[in-house]
Amino acid sequence: MAIPIVFFHVDLDAFFAAVEQLDNPAYRGKPLIVGGDPDKRGVVSTCSYEARAFGVHSAMSAIRARQLCPQGIFVKGRMHRYHEKSCEVMKVLDEFSPDIQQISVDEAFLNMSGTEKLFGTPQEAATQLKKRIHDETGLTISVGVASNRYIAKIASDLSKPDGLVIVPQGTEAAFMLERKLTEVWGIGEKSRERLAEAGLCTIKEILPCPERLLAGVLGNAGASFLYSAVRGIDPGIMSGEVASRSISAERTFYQDVYELETLETMLLELSIELMYRLLDEGLYGKTVSVKIRYSDFRTVSAQATGETAIQDSSDLFKRSRQLLHKKLEKGSRVRLIGLAVNRVEETPPAEQLHLFDDGSTKRKQQVEQAVHRLEKKRGKRLVTLARLIRPNNGEND
């Protein structure tokens, strides 16, 4: 007989807030909100269940969160610490399955197929796993169990916190039939609006629709995704390899700005930040894109692919500055500026020989790398371009 396929989806409950409450007993049992500054333009990253009782939730503006929950404790996130705790959790997961797929700092899939002899039934295995995580890290998890990743992912969300939902093999379609459209992972607000316009508000209404009809509403990819999802079949977006990578950094200004110099200064800072990350991870890229969000939230971008890989931060700044000038509407107020390097690779792209290159770019790159190494060692920034040392450039943090 074939071994039944069993996937666990493990999701840490209110992860950032739970870590803060773990590290600081004074926060326990209190409405704790991790995220941006309510006095600036921050949003809620994660909040404790005590805060959720007031209606506070992730992605809500921090100002709104404070209105709903004036007694809430607002703290800034400590990503470094969350990564540490995340590693502790993943270590425990490693002992339950050789096939683990971490999909974010607080989530992972475990292929538990064939582990029955070691851990018992899925119910027994999940119960052990939850206990071990709690005993060893002080955190609680919610677990979804199903014959495919997609259903497991949806299941883990249903009885948070400290939940366990098992969807037995063969009942996937019936399980999906009971779901609300808002519980369907991958279908967001815009897609729900479009479906509603087509008279499709429930899974029951979507089921009889041919894929062709759905394609008219959501496009080919969206239709194919939803057609599988409502039938309890894994649409496959959780298992694919990443085709290309990009790295990006962006800043929302504390107040909207219109001075070109302020925008350029921020772009330079972002260039330095991104270049350090490229060097740090040993990545190369030649496609740069600049994003501008205006005060009315209109967002535009400009992108260009150079002939050679980005050499150093001043090269990155030069390229991004050109894009900024190309795209910026003069006189419009800007609330956010962003910079990205797209399609980064681990090997340098083959470049044409530069007949007149005297080797200065290579030297600049070496200097930058050396400075970066030193800074990493000492944990602070040593060299700053003069342009960045200004009393106030209107930046958010």
Added chain:
DNA sequence: TCTGGGGTCCTAGGACCC
């Protein structure tokens, strides 16, 4: 209520080549 930051994937249209 006035909307962060870091990502991935999809689509449509244009350029270019054979």
Added chain:
DNA sequence: TCTGGGGTCCTAGGACCC
């Protein structure tokens, strides 16, 4: 002197997720 079809790459914008 008016013009096919397919493939691939690039760009801009949008949707979605954590």
